[in-house]
Amino acid sequence: MNRNRPANGQSSPFILAELMAWIRALGPYRWASVRLRGWGMTGRAAVTGVPYLWLLLFFLVPFLIVLKISISDIRLGMPPYEPLLTWLSAQVLGIKVNFANYAFLWEDALYRNAYLNSLLTAGVSTVLCLLIGYPMAYGIARSRPSWRNLLLLLVMLPFWTSFLLRVYAWIGILKNNGLINNLLLSMGVIDEPIVMLQTDFAVYLGIVYSYLPFMVLPLYTAVEKLDLSLLEAAADLGCRPVRAFFRITVPLTMTGIVAGCMLVFIPAVGEFVIPALLGGPDSLMIGRVLWEEFFNNRAWPVASAVAIAMLLLLVLPIIILQRVQGREMGAHR
Amino acid sequence: MNRRRSFFVPTMMAFGFAFLYIPILSLIVYSFNESRLVTVWGGFSTKWYLALLHNEQIKDAAWLSFRIAATNATGATILGTLAGLALARFGRFRGRTLLTGLTTAPLVMPEVITGLSLLLLFVAMEQAFGWPAGRGFTTITIAHITFSMAYVTVVVQSRLATLDESLEEAAMDLGARPAKVFFLITLPIILPAILAGWLLAFTLSWDDLVITSFVNGPGSSTLPVVIFSKVRLGVSPDINALATILVLIVATGIVTAGLYMQRQQKRRERDVQQALAANL
Numbered sequence: 001m002n003r004n005r006p007a008n009g010q011s012s013p014f015i016l017a018e019l020m021a022w023i024r025a026l027g028p029y030r031w032a033s034v035r036l037r038g039w040g041m042t043g044r045a046a047v048t049g050v051p052y053l054w055l056l057l058f059f060l061v062p063f064l065i066v067l068k069i070s071i072s073d074i075r076l077g078m079p080p081y082e083p084l085l086t087w088l089s090a091q092v093l094g095i096k097v098n099f100a101n102y103a104f105l106w107e108d109a110l111y112r113n114a115y116l117n118s119l120l121t122a123g124v125s126t127v128l129c130l131l132i133g134y135p136m137a138y139g140i141a142r143s144r145p146s147w148r149n150l151l152l153l154l155v156m157l158p159f160w161t162s163f164l165l166r167v168y169a170w171i172g173i174l175k176n177n178g179l180i181n182n183l184l185l186s187m188g189v190i191d192e193p194i195v196m197l198q199t200d201f202a203v204y205l206g207i208v209y210s211y212l213p214f215m216v217l218p219l220y221t222a223v224e225k226l227d228l229s230l231l232e233a234a235a236d237l238g239c240r241p242v243r244a245f246f247r248i249t250v251p252l253t254m255t256g257i258v259a260g261c262m263l264v265f266i267p268a269v270g271e272f273v274i275p276a277l278l279g280g281p282d283s284l285m286i287g288r289v290l291w292e293e294f295f296n297n298r299a300w301p302v303a304s305a306v307a308i309a310m311l312l313l314l315v316l317p318i319i320i321l322q323r324v325q326g327r328e329m330g331a332h333r
Numbered sequence: 334m335n336r337r338r339s340f341f342v343p344t345m346m347a348f349g350f351a352f353l354y355i356p357i358l359s360l361i362v363y364s365f366n367e368s369r370l371v372t373v374w375g376g377f378s379t380k381w382y383l384a385l386l387h388n389e390q391i392k393d394a395a396w397l398s399f400r401i402a403a404t405n406a407t408g409a410t411i412l413g414t415l416a417g418l419a420l421a422r423f424g425r426f427r428g429r430t431l432l433t434g435l436t437t438a439p440l441v442m443p444e445v446i447t448g449l450s451l452l453l454l455f456v457a458m459e460q461a462f463g464w465p466a467g468r469g470f471t472t473i474t475i476a477h478i479t480f481s482m483a484y485v486t487v488v489v490q491s492r493l494a495t496l497d498e499s500l501e502e503a504a505m506d507l508g509a510r511p512a513k514v515f516f517l518i519t520l521p522i523i524l525p526a527i528l529a530g531w532l533l534a535f536t537l538s539w540d541d542l543v544i545t546s547f548v549n550g551p552g553s554s555t556l557p558v559v560i561f562s563k564v565r566l567g568v569s570p571d572i573n574a575l576a577t578i579l580v581l582i583v584a585t586g587i588v589t590a591g592l593y594m595q596r597q598q599k600r601r602e603r604d605v606q607q608a609l610a611a612n613l
Contacts (some may be wrong), residue, residue, distance in 0.1 A: 043511055043512060044423060044511070047415050047418055047419050047423075048415075048416075048419040048423065048426060048428075048432070050412065050415055051412045051413070051415045051416035051419070051432075051436075051482065051486075052416075052428065052432055052435075054412055054478075054479070054482070055416075055432070055435040055436065055479070055482075056435070058451065058454065058475060058476075058478075058479040059435055059438070059439060059479055060435065061454060062450035062451050062453060062454040063450055065450065065453045065454055065457055066446075066449060066450045066453055069453055132345070132348070132349055132352070133349070135341070135342050135345030135346065135349070136345060136346050136349040136350075138342055139342040139343060139345065139346040140346070142342070149591070149595070150591075151346075153587065153588075153591050154350060154353070154354075155353070156587075157583070157584060157587055158353050158354075158357065160536055160583050160587055161357065161579065161580050161583045161584075162539075162540045162557070162560075162576070162579055163540050163542075164540065164542050164557050164560055164561060164564070165360065165560070165572075165575075165576040165579065165580075166356060166357065168360075168560070168564045168568075168572065168576070169356035169357060169359060169360045169576070170356055171564070171567070171568055172359060172360070172363060172568050172573075173355075173356060173359055175568070177370070177373065179359055182373070209352065209353070209356070212349070212352070212353065216349075262441070263441070266441045266443070267441065267443060267444075269443065270443020270444065270445050270446060271443070272444065272445055272543050273542060273543065273561075276565070277564065277565070287443060287444075287445045290445045290446075290449065291445060294449060294547075295546075300453070303449060304449065304453070307445070307446045307449050307450070310443065310445075310446060311446060314441075314443070318438070318441055321441060322434075322437060325437070
């Protein structure tokens with residue numbers, strides 16, 4: 001059986017190769033390939049070009065459109081914004097740029113508070129995530145090798161199940177007649193339910209819970225690579241474990257710490273689902289503000305300005321993340 | 334001294350895993366609750382599963398989500414594999430930095446921004462060329478491919494980075510064309526990574542709420558959109574039943590894949606040992 005399996009596994013690529021040979025023998029293929037090569041289109045250019053074009057069209061161009069609409073005037077109708085360029089006469093092209101949307105964001109306390117609140121919420125959640133995630137990653141990396149894969153699988157499993165349903169689960173746990181309050185009431189610890197749902201606490205909890213796997217995985221990779229003999233040397237020289245941890249383990253796993261923190265912080269700033277389901281009406285986060293501007297007020301230019309301003313906040317964290325990951329990739333080679 | 338740490342770390346691990354799993358377990362337990370009040374236990378019952386079976390809205394949404402997720406996963410896998418191949422194998426070509434940026438940015442981009450920008454693109458395209466006419470299956474699939482191909486790229490690229498290039502070079506030296514080398518040598522070796530990428534892309538699309546809400550149209554509500562509109566009004570027992578079914582499917586799939594990969598690993602190690610023994 002073992003002898004047969006690999007042969008079966010390899011038969012499909014052989015069929016593909018046969019098929020390729022057949023296609024290549026056909027006249028039209030030859031004609032097309034000669035033509036394409038004449039235009040500088042090699043197989044290599046096609047491999048790079050197809051995903052490149054896709055991303056340019058559906059990722060880069062949309063941003064330029066958002067940028068454009070963020071400096072357009074609001075109007076009633078569909079689409080609800082004025083065109084940027086208009087032909088004033090046959091020869092004269094007029095540009096109407098309007099920064100009022102940005103000024104509006106800056107002047108209105110609601111938006112400023114939403115931005116500050118998003119940064120604060122994401123920051124607090126990231127720190128909490130690190131405090132829970134680091135010991136977990138450390139424990140997994142130091143456990144027996146046969147256990148490691150199972151434990152990693154257990155960390156990843158929630159990530160594969162619906163994000164929305166996992167956030168929903170907390171409503172049942174936190175609400176006034178939910179799991180925690182029922183438990184505490186029946187044990188007689190409290191006399192009336194503690195309000196937990198629709199508070200900032202619930203939002204922190206939701207973010208930490210949802211993004212914990214993103215924190216644990218890069219930390220695990222960093223801790224696993226750590227050379228244990230360094231810690232032994234420190235212990236031999238009389239260094240206490242806590243001191244050795246802060247002087248050796250933390251600096252050497254810094255790439256993992258930074259990568260994990262950024263992977264939690266960046267999406268948490270723009271989070272919509274968690275504040276919408278677990279947060280109160282006054283816990284405004286910028287993702288929720290953008291959503292409401294767009295869907296409830298139909299103010300597309302304002303929503304675009306909110307998006308661009310959010311992106312400006314995230315440029316620095318994204319650059320840090322790219323740096324760290326670039327170094328990580330470089331170290332692999 | 335050492336004992337204190339060895340006590341602290343396992344406690345934190347137990348706490349962490351309990352934190353990850355108690356909410357999921359509570360969903361499962363309460364899905365068998367007779368009471369409509371979800372969190373007040375009213376006896377064992379499977380009636381919410383039956384209710385789910387007769388809920389046409391949820392069944393339609395699940396079917397639509399499944400079709401979108403499968404189409405998306407296939408498209409994202411093809412595009413992501415091409416991008417991963419280019420980034421891992423073509424050295425420093427012109428525009429490499431931009432391509433790296435374009436493939437990693439969707440990974441961390443807040444979903445509200447991606448959703449908004451894609452919707453504005455679709456509206457502008459419809460105005461300019463009349464395509465895509467309205468929003469639905471096509472626009473949702475395009476949006477999902479755009480953000481999930483980045484994940485496939487990362488998976489394929491990191492697999493190729495750890496793969497020894499000498500096999501491919503040997504085939505090249507023996508006169509195989511690049512396309513043949515890819516289909517005969519590279520593809521079979523990285524196939525597990527490509528499959529993992531497909532599954533990841535499928536799951537991301539199946540779960541996506543925010544981007545879908547921006548680019549969907551009337552009559553094209555995917556499962557997360559239906560769940561969100563129900564859940565916003567509070568807990569609902571049939572959603573618990575649905576969650577239980579989804580969690581069980583995913584858990585079975587992951588555990589099977591994990592066991593299969595472990596067996597493959599063991600077989601490979603044994604094959605290597607046998608080959609070594611035969612040569613000695």
